[in-house]
Amino acid sequence: MSSLIGPASFKVFGFFPTALLSFLIPVVGVAMFAYIMARRVAPLVRAAPDQRFDRIPERIKNLLVLWLAQYRQPRYRTAGIVHIVIFAGFLVLSIRSTSLVLVGMFDGFVVPGFDGVIGHIYNFFKDYAATAVLVACIVAAARRGIVKPERYAVPAKYGKDHTAEAIFVLGLISTLMISESLFEASNAAFEMSQTGHSEFLAPLSLAWIFRAMLVSASQSTLQAMHIVMYFIHDITFFFFLCFLPLGKHFHVITSFFNVLFMRVDKGNIKPVKYGITEAELDDLESFGVKKLEDFTWKHMLDFYSCADCGRCSDQCPANAVGRPLSPRFITIKARDLMFKNYPLSGEIYKSKMLVQDIYTEDEIWSCTTCGACEEECPLGIEYIDKMVDLRRGMVDEGMVPQSLQKPLKALEKRGNPYGTMEKKRADWAREKEFAAECPVKIIENGDTADTLFFVDSITSFDDNIQEIARRTAKILTRAGVDFAILGKGEKDSGNEVVRFGEEMLFQDLKSQNTEAILESGVKNIVTADPHAYNALKNDYKNLPPVRHISQVIAEKIREGALTLKHALHPEKVYVYHDPCYLGRHNSIYEDPRQVLDAIEGLKRVEFEKNRDRSFCCGGGGLMLFYEPEEETRMGVVRVNMAAEAGANVIVTACPFCLVNIEDAIKVGGFEGKIEALDLTELVEQHLA
Amino acid sequence: MEILVCVKRVPDTAENEFELNSAGNDLDRDDLVYSVNEWDNYAVEEAIQIVDNVGGSVTVVTVGDDESEEVLRREMAMGANNGVLLSDDAFEGSDGRGIASVLKAEIEKGSYDLILTGAQADEGAGQIGGMLAAMLDLPYASLVNKIEVGDGKTIKVGREIEGGNQEMNEIELPCVLSIQTGINEPRYVGIRGIRKVASVEIPVRGAADLGVDASVIGKDNAKVKRVDYFVPDLGEGAEMLEGSTEEIIDTLIEKLKSKGGL
Numbered sequence A: 001m002s003s004l005i006g007p008a009s010f011k012v013f014g015f016f017p018t019a020l021l022s023f024l025i026p027v028v029g030v031a032m033f034a035y036i037m038a039r040r041v042a043p044l045v046r047a048a049p050d051q052r053f054d055r056i057p058e059r060i061k062n063l064l065v066l067w068l069a070q071y072r073q074p075r076y077r078t079a080g081i082v083h084i085v086i087f088a089g090f091l092v093l094s095i096r097s098t099s100l101v102l103v104g105m106f107d108g109f110v111v112p113g114f115d116g117v118i119g120h121i122y123n124f125f126k127d128y129a130a131t132a133v134l135v136a137c138i139v140a141a142a143r144r145g146i147v148k149p150e151r152y153a154v155p156a157k158y159g160k161d162h163t164a165e166a167i168f169v170l171g172l173i174s175t176l177m178i179s180e181s182l183f184e185a186s187n188a189a190f191e192m193s194q195t196g197h198s199e200f201l202a203p204l205s206l207a208w209i210f211r212a213m214l215v216s217a218s219q220s221t222l223q224a225m226h227i228v229m230y231f232i233h234d235i236t237f238f239f240f241l242c243f244l245p246l247g248k249h250f251h252v253i254t255s256f257f258n259v260l261f262m263r264v265d266k267g268n269i270k271p272v273k274y275g276i277t278e279a280e281l282d283d284l285e286s287f288g289v290k291k292l293e294d295f296t297w298k299h300m301l302d303f304y305s306c307a308d309c310g311r312c313s314d315q316c317p318a319n320a321v322g323r324p325l326s327p328r329f330i331t332i333k334a335r336d337l338m339f340k341n342y343p344l345s346g347e348i349y350k351s352k353m354l355v356q357d358i359y360t361e362d363e364i365w366s367c368t369t370c371g372a373c374e375e376e377c378p379l380g381i382e383y384i385d386k387m388v389d390l391r392r393g394m395v396d397e398g399m400v401p402q403s404l405q406k407p408l409k410a411l412e413k414r415g416n417p418y419g420t421m422e423k424k425r426a427d428w429a430r431e432k433e434f435a436a437e438c439p440v441k442i443i444e445n446g447d448t449a450d451t452l453f454f455v456d457s458i459t460s461f462d463d464n465i466q467e468i469a470r471r472t473a474k475i476l477t478r479a480g481v482d483f484a485i486l487g488k489g490e491k492d493s494g495n496e497v498v499r500f501g502e503e504m505l506f507q508d509l510k511s512q513n514t515e516a517i518l519e520s521g522v523k524n525i526v527t528a529d530p531h532a533y534n535a536l537k538n539d540y541k542n543l544p545p546v547r548h549i550s551q552v553i554a555e556k557i558r559e560g561a562l563t564l565k566h567a568l569h570p571e572k573v574y575v576y577h578d579p580c581y582l583g584r585h586n587s588i589y590e591d592p593r594q595v596l597d598a599i600e601g602l603k604r605v606e607f608e609k610n611r612d613r614s615f616c617c618g619g620g621g622l623m624l625f626y627e628p629e630e631e632t633r634m635g636v637v638r639v640n641m642a643a644e645a646g647a648n649v650i651v652t653a654c655p656f657c658l659v660n661i662e663d664a665i666k667v668g669g670f671e672g673k674i675e676a677l678d679l680t681e682l683v684e685q686h687l688a
Numbered sequence B: 001m002e003i004l005v006c007v008k009r010v011p012d013t014a015e016n017e018f019e020l021n022s023a024g025n026d027l028d029r030d031d032l033v034y035s036v037n038e039w040d041n042y043a044v045e046e047a048i049q050i051v052d053n054v055g056g057s058v059t060v061v062t063v064g065d066d067e068s069e070e071v072l073r074r075e076m077a078m079g080a081n082n083g084v085l086l087s088d089d090a091f092e093g094s095d096g097r098g099i100a101s102v103l104k105a106e107i108e109k110g111s112y113d114l115i116l117t118g119a120q121a122d123e124g125a126g127q128i129g130g131m132l133a134a135m136l137d138l139p140y141a142s143l144v145n146k147i148e149v150g151d152g153k154t155i156k157v158g159r160e161i162e163g164g165n166q167e168m169n170e171i172e173l174p175c176v177l178s179i180q181t182g183i184n185e186p187r188y189v190g191i192r193g194i195r196k197v198a199s200v201e202i203p204v205r206g207a208a209d210l211g212v213d214a215s216v217i218g219k220d221n222a223k224v225k226r227v228d229y230f231v232p233d234l235g236e237g238a239e240m241l242e243g244s245t246e247e248i249i250d251t252l253i254e255k256l257k258s259k260g261g262l
Helices: A019-046 A056-068 A076-103 A116-146 A161-193 A208-216 A219-246 A250-258 A278-283 A299-304 A310-316 A327-341 A363-367 A370-374 A384-394 A402-414 A432-437 A457-461 A464-479 A495-499 A503-520 A530-539 A549-559 A590-597 A634-644 A657-667 A677-683 B038-054 B066-078 B095-111 B128-135 B192-197 B245-258
Strands: A451-454 A484-485 A523-526 A546-548 A573-576 A603-605 A648-654 A673-676 B002-007 B008-011 B034-036 B057-063 B082-086 B112-116 B140-149 B154-161 B165-172 B175-179
Touching: A019 A299, A019 B165, A056 A250, A076 A116, A076 A219, A116 A161, A116 A208, A161 A208, A161 A250, A161 A549, A219 A250, A219 A402, A250 A299, A250 A673, A278 A503, A278 B038, A278 B192, A299 A327, A299 A384, A310 A327, A310 A370, A363 A384, A363 A677, A384 A495, A402 A503, A432 A464, A451 A464, A451 A503, A457 A464, A457 A657, A464 A484, A464 A549, A464 A673, A464 A677, A484 B034, A495 A503, A495 A530, A503 A530, A503 B192, A523 A530, A523 A549, A530 A546, A549 A590, A549 A677, A573 A590, A590 A603, A590 A677, A634 A648, A634 A657, A648 A657, A648 A677, A673 A677, B002 B066, B008 B066, B034 B038, B038 B057, B038 B066, B038 B128, B038 B140, B038 B175, B057 B066, B057 B095, B057 B140, B066 B082, B082 B095, B082 B140, B095 B128, B112 B128, B128 B140, B128 B175, B140 B165, B165 B175
Parallel strands: A451 A484, A451 A523, A523 A546, A573 A603, A573 A648, A648 A673, B002 B057, B002 B112, B057 B082, B112 B175, B140 B175
Antiparallel strands: B008 B034, B140 B154, B154 B165
16 A cells, blocks of 8 residues: 555544544535625625626726736735735645545545646646745745834724734645645655655645655654644635635635726716716715715725735825825725624624714815825725715715815806806906917807817916916917817816715716807817816716827827927926826826927936826815815925936926925925926927 | 794805996996805804704794895705795895894794894894894894803803903893804705705795884885995005016015015
């Protein structure tokens, strides 16, 4: 005999068949797991509806890229690689673990199809997988226990540290890897001692090393080890399975579904309630998320899926400047509440008003909806829609800070947050000197054009920002674009109105703008404001195509319709700041850079945080009116980053970025050292 | 507690640019937007908070034309239970006493523990609260910035005193209070809230319904009349800076520097 007795045939003390255990453990484990999962699914059943069964090809692509290929993981290099190793190891070892369960019942069980070459190849890989996972666990434990990266810390106000749970789970995984390898190595060592050769083990794998260590052990030791390790593995495996839904390791189970159902569009906001048309909104009893069950089932799944990695909060500008918001804890607090209100046994508790119970008003208003958190989350967890839903609930309850009530009322009465009279909306174009040089057609005066220049409120009314309107007009004229503006028919695009939860006001602005735009007969729309661009493109429907001025300029340069002079200031160092609503929400990263690079002799550097990791300037629209609690301004942090990048000119392509960065330059003491420019200003200066 | 709050529809200071009309006796009222008088809005919020705590109901009442109904709806969207519009051609042109008489007639039709007005409205006279209290022969506290509801017979009301000190007074119910801004943080009322109360019936009462003494209302019976309305001439030492915001700021800084202020 060249093999040890397997767990399916072994008898303890010669009479108790271990096969009984091999049968009982999975039955009990699976039953418990099924029960726990049923309790966990309970809140999702009571949740608000969501629409996630559409767009299957895009969803499968997300699954392949984000789940299977773990595309976002290496954005944090070490942690990402460690995670990929553990994830890949789990995928490989899932087959082995399943077959091991059956090996305990049927001697020599082999997964169908794995009895030939495939089985040998698989065994080779799984030996290495187990080894790699163990090494990764040790690295991960060292990071958690010794290195302790900042982003894992739990500030006192958010509860106790999560390290213990993390280390415990790493211990469980390590136990699985070691017991599996010892189970295999004990038998291989026995074969080796009996016949001088054994089943092939991948060189330097755990099993291979263990075999070398055990080769001189006695048969009884090896036999005992073989059986004991089998059951350590079996018990740990089912314990782990039932432990997963109890904490942050739930993501091992839910991540597949969370990525499958994650948002597929960028820049848009979910409807107040799926299945309710805009016309039916008036009939809704309540708006937004007030209680736990007002979240959609997908948003609840998000809460379950969070792996507590802290990447969202590490990227969150609000968190960085000390505002009372950390996206990670938006999720963790909601998950804790779900666990508390939907306990594993006993009564289900009623949820209270979330804002007050687990969130504060300032926490929810602190978000600039920049999207950095969502861009980073390896699991596709959403935040913006949740913030908007919570704000909808607050607006419905009248919980709106005084600083925001004034501009909201002005938007209702005058269609702009400043309360300036509608008839003054086109005043920027009537300024004498400019009007003589560059007459602008105004649709309210009966003019017509192919292209509508949608100006939006800040660019129409703010003394300084009106320059962006005039420069945009000059550039469009020079590029030969036939354009007009709406004049007093234009209302605020409402990009922030909808994002601040004032849905009905947004619906009003949207329908007024839509009607004015469609009536004007224009064939396309251009705007210099990324917030307007985003709203018209992603929140409005049935409008002519919308483009941002940076796209138009880049195209006209390529076509030769616009030519730019040699750099006026070749000695200066320029850096381009990606506005959130141009970059992250609409993936326009290259056009503005191409425009800068079209100016010969212009020296351009990059922020360390650029493109989809751009750092929000402080927010636009209504965010300019909100007075947050914060230690410093986001703009100041951003200007510091520009200084670190060695730049002395920050070029942006958004009026709000310009306002925030210009303010930050003054507040941060960078006057005379760093200046801020809008892309249109740079281009206009360089028009050949 | 049964609370009545007197409110007024006024041109909104935040969303208008005020100019005199060509006759020079009033604002140019074309293209103005109106809303509820800010002080009154604080008074309504305070009333709603009291009722939330101790029960009762809030009634809002205004003297005005048909368009004044919108401010009643806005306050009802905030949480006021009832609205009453006091409207009659005969009320037009009334002075403060006339308006107070109309309000008094309405108040006497009900039974209220507490009557609130804003400390003042767009015309800045701040007279209605005091007049109402006198006409109704009720105790009165003005410029109230704090209310503590007690056992039901009395309440405590606060007022800010010169130098930032706070004074508290006990006052017997029923009483009239004029409310100062800052007493609370009024809740937000969105379009949705207003639409929810859009179909609620708001009773309209005229001079006959109220049985108000005709000799004190209307333009002809007003004993206080506006005789002029103008932008004052610049006084000695006053100067209006002109130009763009940037230019104004630069000039201001220069001036502050030259006078040793900076």
